[in-house]
Amino acid sequence: MATEAIAGPQDYLRDQIRWRWGEILFWFATLLPFVLAPSYLVLASQIAITALFALSLDLILGFCGIVSLGHAAYFGLGSYTAGLLSKWGWGEPLSGLLIAALAAGLFGYLTSFIVARFRHLALIMITLGLGLLLQEAANSASWLTGGSDGLQGIHTWPLLARFKFDLYGYTAYSYALAVLFVVFLGARRLIHSPFGLALRGIRENGQRMPAIGAPTHSHIRTIYTIAAAVAGLAGALLAQTTETVSLEALGFQRSADVLVMLILGGTGRLYGGLIGAAVYMIARDQFSGLNPQYWYFWIGLLLIAVVTLLPNGILGGLSLLTRRRKAAP
Amino acid sequence: MPPVFGVFFDGIAYGMLLFLLSVGLSVTLGMMNFVNLAHCSFAMLGGYVTVTLMNAAGWPFLATLPVAFVAGAAASVLLERILFRRFYQASDLEQCLLTIGIVFVSIAGAAYIYGTDQQPLQLPSYLRGSLTFMGLNFAVYRLFLIAIALLITIVLVTGLEATRFGAQVRAAVNNQRMARGLGINVEALFATTFALGSGLAGLGGALAVAMVGLDPSFAFVYLIYVLIVVSVGGLGSIAGSFAAAMLLGVSDIAGKYYVPAIGSVLIYLVMIVLLMWRPAGLFGRR
Numbered sequence: 001m002a003t004e005a006i007a008g009p010q011d012y013l014r015d016q017i018r019w020r021w022g023e024i025l026f027w028f029a030t031l032l033p034f035v036l037a038p039s040y041l042v043l044a045s046q047i048a049i050t051a052l053f054a055l056s057l058d059l060i061l062g063f064c065g066i067v068s069l070g071h072a073a074y075f076g077l078g079s080y081t082a083g084l085l086s087k088w089g090w091g092e093p094l095s096g097l098l099i100a101a102l103a104a105g106l107f108g109y110l111t112s113f114i115v116a117r118f119r120h121l122a123l124i125m126i127t128l129g130l131g132l133l134l135q136e137a138a139n140s141a142s143w144l145t146g147g148s149d150g151l152q153g154i155h156t157w158p159l160l161a162r163f164k165f166d167l168y169g170y171t172a173y174s175y176a177l178a179v180l181f182v183v184f185l186g187a188r189r190l191i192h193s194p195f196g197l198a199l200r201g202i203r204e205n206g207q208r209m210p211a212i213g214a215p216t217h218s219h220i221r222t223i224y225t226i227a228a229a230v231a232g233l234a235g236a237l238l239a240q241t242t243e244t245v246s247l248e249a250l251g252f253q254r255s256a257d258v259l260v261m262l263i264l265g266g267t268g269r270l271y272g273g274l275i276g277a278a279v280y281m282i283a284r285d286q287f288s289g290l291n292p293q294y295w296y297f298w299i300g301l302l303l304i305a306v307v308t309l310l311p312n313g314i315l316g317g318l319s320l321l322t323r324r325r326k327a328a329p
Numbered sequence: 330m331p332p333v334f335g336v337f338f339d340g341i342a343y344g345m346l347l348f349l350l351s352v353g354l355s356v357t358l359g360m361m362n363f364v365n366l367a368h369c370s371f372a373m374l375g376g377y378v379t380v381t382l383m384n385a386a387g388w389p390f391l392a393t394l395p396v397a398f399v400a401g402a403a404a405s406v407l408l409e410r411i412l413f414r415r416f417y418q419a420s421d422l423e424q425c426l427l428t429i430g431i432v433f434v435s436i437a438g439a440a441y442i443y444g445t446d447q448q449p450l451q452l453p454s455y456l457r458g459s460l461t462f463m464g465l466n467f468a469v470y471r472l473f474l475i476a477i478a479l480l481i482t483i484v485l486v487t488g489l490e491a492t493r494f495g496a497q498v499r500a501a502v503n504n505q506r507m508a509r510g511l512g513i514n515v516e517a518l519f520a521t522t523f524a525l526g527s528g529l530a531g532l533g534g535a536l537a538v539a540m541v542g543l544d545p546s547f548a549f550v551y552l553i554y555v556l557i558v559v560s561v562g563g564l565g566s567i568a569g570s571f572a573a574a575m576l577l578g579v580s581d582i583a584g585k586y587y588v589p590a591i592g593s594v595l596i597y598l599v600m601i602v603l604l605m606w607r608p609a610g611l612f613g614r615r
Binding site for chain 1: 419423425426427429430434437438440441556559560590591593594597604608609610
């Protein structure tokens with residue numbers, strides 16, 4: 001990063017926000033499933049949703065250093081909000097999405113007052129506890145959520161009153177991808193703003209930031225609320241495209257999975273969550289097709305291999321390789 | 330309403346189990362900051378060793394316990410030599426990814442060999458049933474569990490307080506760099522402590538089978554409880570782990586007896602409140 005001579009902070013930020021060829025290629029590549037693998041569009045939509053979820057975790061973990069093992073709480077809250085809205089007779093997807101994001105963001109804002117006060121292991125365990133509490137609450141409120149049977153009777157209206165959600169996932173993938181792209185643009189702008197820079201300062205040294213006059217706690221609260229709202233969006237997308245919500249949307253497994261995906265892809269890089277989600281979910285799909293019962297084994301080996309061979313995740317390893325190649329000749 | 334004493338007794342027994350499962354992780358985390366999420370995989374290994382030796386080879390239950398300890402310790406030494414030692418300098422997140430990968434592999438491995446069913450275990454007759462003492466009922470196995478855990482606690486605490494090895498461990502937990510400066514070989518020390526801790530986990534896993542059952546999800550389910558005990562107790566503190574395990578064991582059992590509606594969340598509530606009160610844990614220094 002600091003290799004080129006940089007005149008001032010404005011120039012630095014402007015340089016960061018420039019679109020690179022790799023990025024443009026990446027987003028064109030996300031359109032490939034429509035042409036190359038139309039039978040995998042349902043999986044592709046799941047990947048886009050999970051990538052959005054991973055992106056929201058990256059906002060707090062990768063850029064602010066807040067490790068959360070309970071991030072599925074906001075995902076699940078968004079899922080249940082969208083699902084319940086539709087069950088009660090309002091199945092319009094876009095407004096449902098917004099309301100779900102608002103609900104998750106509100107809960108994120110409330111919990112951010114707790115989260116901002118802690119670091120390290122205590123923080124991880126408190127987020128884990130909050131997630132488990134919410135899951136138990138959803139489980140016992142079965143009159144509302146359907147309990148362990150899941151929420152039934154969701155019907156999502158056609159998107160923009162025109163595009164029906166079909167069985168093959170055309171609409172689902174287009175919808176999820178569009179939301180992912182829009183949120184990604186927002187996140188990209190946010191991260192390359194002075195605010196994003198302040199967040200990275202908090203990640204690098206949480207004690208020194210207040211000393212230079214940065215309101216650490218309020219920054220953490222802001223980004224945590226934003227990340228919670230984005231997680232809620234992802235959850236709502238899942239509810240709307242699959243027309244079902246189960247307790248797993250809130251579960252520890254989902255929190256742990258998304259953390260693994262993000263680290264796998266590389267934290268603190270906007271594309272880390274997207275790549276990690278894609279690699280993890282495609283690998284899971286292939287391994288479980290290969291060997292339905294023991295796919296965990298291969299996923300585990302994959303994780304061990306990535307950590308051993310590519311430090312800082314897939315993207316971290318790749319950027320290390322390219323830097324070495326540039327340095328070599 | 331069940332008698333208060335019975336609930337308390339069950340909670341203590343459960344807490345002892347949690348203590349055995351988590352004490353090793355607490356010490357190794359405190360010493361090297363190595364996040365070993367695979368700790369419960371060693372416990373699961375101990376459980377399966379005991380079940381296999383008893384059911385397939387006809388060993389007596391008590392004789393399998395040392396083997397479970399050795400199995401947990403040996404597996405951890407092997408992994409430490411091959412994999413873990415390269416990651417002491419890596420970030421927490423990479424350590425998480427590595428060890429969660431090992432958890433996945435161990436779960437799939439256990440499911441492949443033993444299937445996903447609960448493993449049957451027939452306790453010997455002298456550990457079944459219950460004793461009546463002063464009008465109160467005590468399940469023999471729980472008494473046995475408490476006795477073993479207390480014995481181990483005494484051995485651990487005296488070992489840590491009175492031996493040269495213990496002094497070195499305390500020094501390394503307190504200030505790793507200073508301990509290095511004084512010529513303590515922290516790597517070798519850590520490897521030994523790690524093996525001991527994983528061995529205790531293996532023993533805990535073997536003892537857990539008769540109380541909470543054993544299936545491949547053990548490595549994941551009990552990971553949460555172990556992390557709770559470690560974080561509430563404070564890193565690197567045996568006394569802290571002990572206190573936290575007792576507190577959480579009793580509150581979990583009491584919650585499930587008295588307020589079944591929210592019983593399963595009581596342990597999480599207790600954890601959140603305790604951590605908000607003392608973020609470094611009950612006996613933690615940092």
